[in-house]
Amino acid sequence: MSVVVVGDALIDELRDDHGVREFVGGAALNVAVGLARLGVPATLVAMLGDDEPASRVRRYLADFGVQLIATPSLLGTARAVSTRTGGGEPTYEFNEASQQRRIRFGEAERQAMTDAAAIVVSCFACDDPEQTAELVEAMAAARERAQGEGRHAALFAIDPNPRTGMMRDREEFVRGFERLAGGAALVKVGEDDAGLLYDDRLDVLRARLIDLGADAVLATEGAAGATIEAGEIVVTRPVSDLPGRIVDTMGAGDAAFAATVAALLEGAPKTADGWETVLQTAMDAAAATCRFEGALLRTPSALTGLDLDSIGT
Numbered sequence: 001m002s003v004v005v006v007g008d009a010l011i012d013e014l015r016d017d018h019g020v021r022e023f024v025g026g027a028a029l030n031v032a033v034g035l036a037r038l039g040v041p042a043t044l045v046a047m048l049g050d051d052e053p054a055s056r057v058r059r060y061l062a063d064f065g066v067q068l069i070a071t072p073s074l075l076g077t078a079r080a081v082s083t084r085t086g087g088g089e090p091t092y093e094f095n096e097a098s099q100q101r102r103i104r105f106g107e108a109e110r111q112a113m114t115d116a117a118a119i120v121v122s123c124f125a126c127d128d129p130e131q132t133a134e135l136v137e138a139m140a141a142a143r144e145r146a147q148g149e150g151r152h153a154a155l156f157a158i159d160p161n162p163r164t165g166m167m168r169d170r171e172e173f174v175r176g177f178e179r180l181a182g183g184a185a186l187v188k189v190g191e192d193d194a195g196l197l198y199d200d201r202l203d204v205l206r207a208r209l210i211d212l213g214a215d216a217v218l219a220t221e222g223a224a225g226a227t228i229e230a231g232e233i234v235v236t237r238p239v240s241d242l243p244g245r246i247v248d249t250m251g252a253g254d255a256a257f258a259a260t261v262a263a264l265l266e267g268a269p270k271t272a273d274g275w276e277t278v279l280q281t282a283m284d285a286a287a288a289t290c291r292f293e294g295a296l297l298r299t300p301s302a303l304t305g306l307d308l309d310s311i312g313t
Helices: 027-037 052-063 107-115 129-148 170-181 191-198 202-212 252-264 272-289
Strands: 003-007 010-016 019-025 042-049 067-073 078-083 091-094 118-122 155-159 186-190 217-220 226-230 233-237
Touching: 003 027, 003 107, 010 052, 019 027, 019 052, 027 042, 027 052, 027 118, 027 252, 042 052, 042 107, 052 067, 067 107, 107 129, 118 129, 118 252, 129 170, 155 170, 155 252, 170 191, 170 202, 186 191, 186 202, 186 252, 191 202, 202 217, 202 226, 217 252, 217 272, 226 272, 233 272, 252 272
Parallel strands: 003 042, 003 118, 010 078, 042 067, 118 155, 155 186, 186 217
Antiparallel strands: 010 019, 078 091, 217 226, 226 233
16 A cells, blocks of 8 residues: 655754754655655655755665655755754744745646545645645545556645745644645644634634544654544544654654554544554654654654664764
8 A cells, every 4th residue: 555645845954053954855745755764655746956965865765665746846845944052942944945845736736646545635825825725626536546547545644744934824724724624534733833823722623624524643742642532532642752762853743644654554543542542653663763853753663772872972
């Protein structure tokens, strides 16, 4: 079962008291690579420039066996700069390529969607009505093709992942996001998303998304853990208590999302116990990922036999 992930691929530049480090990143890329590490074949549909950072992205994806369908960017490859000093909260800056992100949906993208068991969207430009309409139309065409071939249409999951420095129009972003979320098998949102997009609590947003027609909502709540709401079922799990210290929380949400999507490919649970198992697996992946620097998905087995005091240093 293959998955197509649509969204961002970029270079994460981290600046802190220890210096400057760069990682291949982007929420969609993290999810695609995370799925591949969980044994799910993945294709990433993203925008890349014709430059050295793009070469790094391509090599990174190839290393993990992720296929790439790239939209060329005349502005170069996207870059996010995170600055943290004195242990305070990080500040973020995005280059012009990030702010003007654009994905095209041609025949290769549509065929990949048709063939996929799931279509996953993360950090997409929902505030671009034309781009959102193209994505909706491409998914509808893929669904019709699959049905015409006697196959089930792809499961659809979305994480809006809005970022202040990339979002140009909040109201339009909400409209685009809700247009996509209404028919989703899974929607992931976090506390920051609820505040940034709706000025409201996360539990209120969960209920709104279920009312819009989402089958299930994965709501991540930072140190408070996470909740899955699926119809009348609501399950909550705390942050998983794993060995070692937390080094970097950057990829936790993407890891939880990828792990949940991977679980749903086996079929959506029908009971609260089933959803608790899915959520526990997602929380374990998020916690293990936080034990390493960078956003590469890890599972608890990655901690076995390691010098936990030296991870990430």
